Structure formats: structure tokens, C-alpha cells
């Protein structure tokens with residue numbers, strides 16, 4: 293161990309050595325993450341057991357720490373940057389975004405106030421607007437970045453709750469006489485909507501899950517029925533969450549019809565387009581989300597399908613002042629003389645401190661350009677269509693849902709198995725395929741039936757990776 297330098301931090305000469313070693317590893321890794329098994333093969337507790345229970349008393353050599361990163365940590369990593377990662381929604385930490393993250397960590401900015409880094413706030417304003425344009429949304433939307441779609445939706449729903457005029461922010465919901473607030477989303481909506489309901493104090497029972505049609509889209513007539521029934525009971529409908537790209541099947545609610553209903557009943561409309569919204573970067577895909585420009589708020593995650601490293605969720609607001617009045621709370625120690633002339637990003641959500649996330653979005657958009665991004669998304673969509681065609685052509689397999697974007701839901705169904713047997717067979721297929729280390733798939737349940745999902749979205753995924761997944765699926769089905 294070298295003696296502590298004046299500054300207390302790692303000395304510059306050592307940084308030069310260590311950073312070369314780190315970046316060399318990063319370069320090799322990013323050149324081909326598929327040299328690793330995509331799904332970590334460790335057993336529960338294995339990583340924990342390999343780590344010393346107590347922290348080191350004296351400092352250690354960085355090269356030793358890095359060696360332990362390789363030997364102890366890496367085996368417990370599931371490789372989200374692997375081209376065979378098709379589980380959940382596959383994502384990409386593309387190289388421009390990775391480099392941006394290194395710069396962000398170097399600056400270590402907390403972008404809570406404009407003055408705590410004017411460029412962090414103003415770059416966020418600019419690049420949020422670039423993303424709005426990328427998605428073809430009108431200029432009345434103003435965006436800012438949250439960590440996740442879950443937080444973006446929470447912020448939107450808290451704003452919607454304040455827009456009721458019930459003054460919940462100050463008076464709370466307990467111990468006084470307020471009507472039961474009611475929120476509507478489809479039965480396919482993401483769990484983050486219910487989690488937001490838990491957090492904003494209206495409770496899960498206030499979430500009215502609307503039935504979907506045969507293509508997993510919210511039924512507008514059922515939505516109207518539910519609102520009318522709630523009104524008749526004296527409840528207070530306040531918000532609809534419609535989804536562009538639901539998590540199980542990527543179905544798209546009929547946005548224009550839902551928007552008309554929101555207008556008719558004067559309800560807040562939030563669009564959860566965490567994954568599917570990215571497809572609006574492709575002009576010929578925009579018909580799918582037509583009507584979303586009528587929403588009060590929209591969430592799209594650049595960390596999902598726009599190649600930006602996690603975490604980066606864009607929340608677009610029609611009326612940012614409404615969100616500001618729902619959340620702004622400025623103690624004396626955070627007062628600044630310029631506050632009426634600038635945006636202080638701490639005013640737009642529950643957190644004070646915030647990472648400088650705009651830099652990675654800026655560098656990623658600049659490096660690929662809007663047409664480069666559209667090209668990459670088109671490729672993923674084409675790969676998904678090809679796979680869907682192959683599934684449809686295969687007698688003992690069925691496509692379990694339409695494929696509007698780049699996610700394919702499928703099921704092995706040779707025709708002679710009962711429901712339970714089918715579930716078990718598909719579970720076994722999934723286990724077998726995931727044990728290959730070559731691809732990683734996840735599952736869902738559609739109309740009670742166990743369903744496999746292949747979500748294509750990693751920047752490194754090529755036709756051969758999707759073909760290999762399909763081959764592994766069919767091989768696994770032969771032995772169940």
C-alpha cells in the first residue's frame with residue numbers, strides 16, 4: 293500500500309495505471325460480452341460467501357481489487373449487454389453512454405439546483421427536448437429525467453392527485469372526509485402504477501383494472517362503464533393510465549379513444565410508454581401511439597430501447613408548473629437568488645439529489661443521430677417479425693400475441709397437452725434454454741397460460757442470435 297498522497301485520493305500516476313487496466317477490460321468486454329454465460333450460474337449465497345465478512349482495515353492495491361471484481365463479482369453478473377439477452381425488456385449500455393457515465397462519475401455533480409451545475413440543468417432541458425422531437429411529440433411538452441419509469445409514473449400520479457384540488461399534499465388523506473379517488477388502467481398495465489397508488493396514499497383498491505380485448509388492449513367501453521359505476525357510488529375518478537407497449541405482450545391501448553374519454557370526464561391522462569415509446573423514433577411507427585399527444589404526461593425510458601445505460605427515464609409534462617406545485621418545498625438552505633429565472637430540478641419529484649443523467653442521453657443521441665437510432669430500432673422490429681413468422685410456420689408452436697414492436701410471445705403447443713401440462717412443458721423449455729448460457733428468456737402469463745417471451749432490444753443482437761434462440765427453443769421442446 294502506497295502512503296496517502298496530499299489529496300487523500302488515489303495519486304495521479306496510479307490513476308493512469310488503474311484506468312488503463314479498467315478501460316482495457318471494458319474494451320474487451322464490450323467488444324464481445326457473449327464470451328460470458330448470459331444468465332449468471334451462481335447459486336444463491338455464493339457471491340456473499342466469497343466476500344470477506346469484514347471491511348479491510350488498511351487500504352488495498354487497486355489491481356487486487358480489480359482482480360476480485362473479475363474473480364468474485366463477474367461470475368455473479370447476468371449480462372444485460374449480451375446479444376443473447378432476450379428476457380424482460382433487453383436494454384443496451386451503448387459505448388457512448390458508457391463513456392458518458394465515466395465522465396459523470398468524474399465530475400460527481402449533484403444536479404439538484406441550477407447553481408449546483410448550470411450545465412447539468414440546461415443540458416437536461418435541451419436533450420429532453422431533443423428526445424421529444426425524436427419521438428414526434430409537439431413542443432408543448434416539457435421533459436425532465438427521472439431514474440426510472442416507476443418514479444416518472446409516481447411523479448405524474450402525485451401531480452394528478454394534486455390537480456383534483458383536494459389539497460392532499462398539505463392536508464393528507466387520513467383523518468378527514470375526502471371522496472375515494474379512483475384511477476383506471478388496463479389489466480395489462482405495469483405494476484408500477486399500483487406501486488404509485490400505494491405510495492401516493494390512495495391505495496391499491498383505488499386502482500380499477502379495465503378488461504382488455506383479444507389483443508390485450510384496454511376496452512374503452514369497459515373504461516366508461518367503470519367510470520360511470522364509480523361516479524354512481526360517489527367515488528371521484530381522477531386519472532387514467534394508458535400503455536403504449538404493455539410489459540407482457542407490448543400491446544398498445546387505443547390511445548385516441550382513451551384520450552377522448554379522459555377529456556369527456558375531465559381526468560388526468562398519463563401514458564406509460566416506458567418501452568414502446570421509443571418506437572416513435574421511427575416515423576412510420578407513430579400511427580401506433582396516435583393520440584398520445586393529448587396526454588397530460590408521458591413516460592419513455594431511454595434506458596430501455598434508446599441505447600442509454602440504465603438509469604434514464606424521460607418524463608414529458610404538458611404543464612410542468614403543476615408538478616412543481618405538487619412537489620416544490622424549499623427550505624432556507626436551498627434558497628437561491630436566481631430561483632425565479634431558472635429551473636431547479638429538485639422541484640419536480642420526491643428526491644433532492646439527482647445524478648447528471650443528461651450527459652449520457654446527449655452523447656448517445658449525438659453519436660448515433662436520430663436516423664441512426666431509427667435504423668437500429670427498425671432492425672430489432674424486423675428481427676422480431678422474422679421470428680414471429682418462423683413461429684407461425686411451425687406446427688407445434690403458437691404465437692401468443694400480436695407483435696407490434698420487437699417482443700415475441702410464444703408457446704409450445706403440440707395440440708395433445710392439457711392446460712397444466714402445457715404450462716409445465718413451457719416452463720421446462722424455458723429452464724432448459726436458459727441453462728444453455730447462450731440466451732436468456734423470461735416468461736409471463738396470458739389468459740392464465742404460461743407464455744415465453746423473446747424481447748429483442750440489445751444493440752449487439754444480430755439475426756444469428758435470434759435464430760439461435762429459436763433453435764434452442766425447438767431443441768428443448770423435443771425432449772420435454
Ligand SMILES: *Cc1c(COP(=O)(O)O)cnc(C)c1O
Pocket residue numbers: 381439440441442443482484535537538539564565566567593605
Ligand atoms: C419497464 C416498464 C416499466 C418500469 O420501468 P422502470 O424504469 O424499471 O421503473 C413501467 N412500465 C412499462 C410499460 C415498462 O415496460
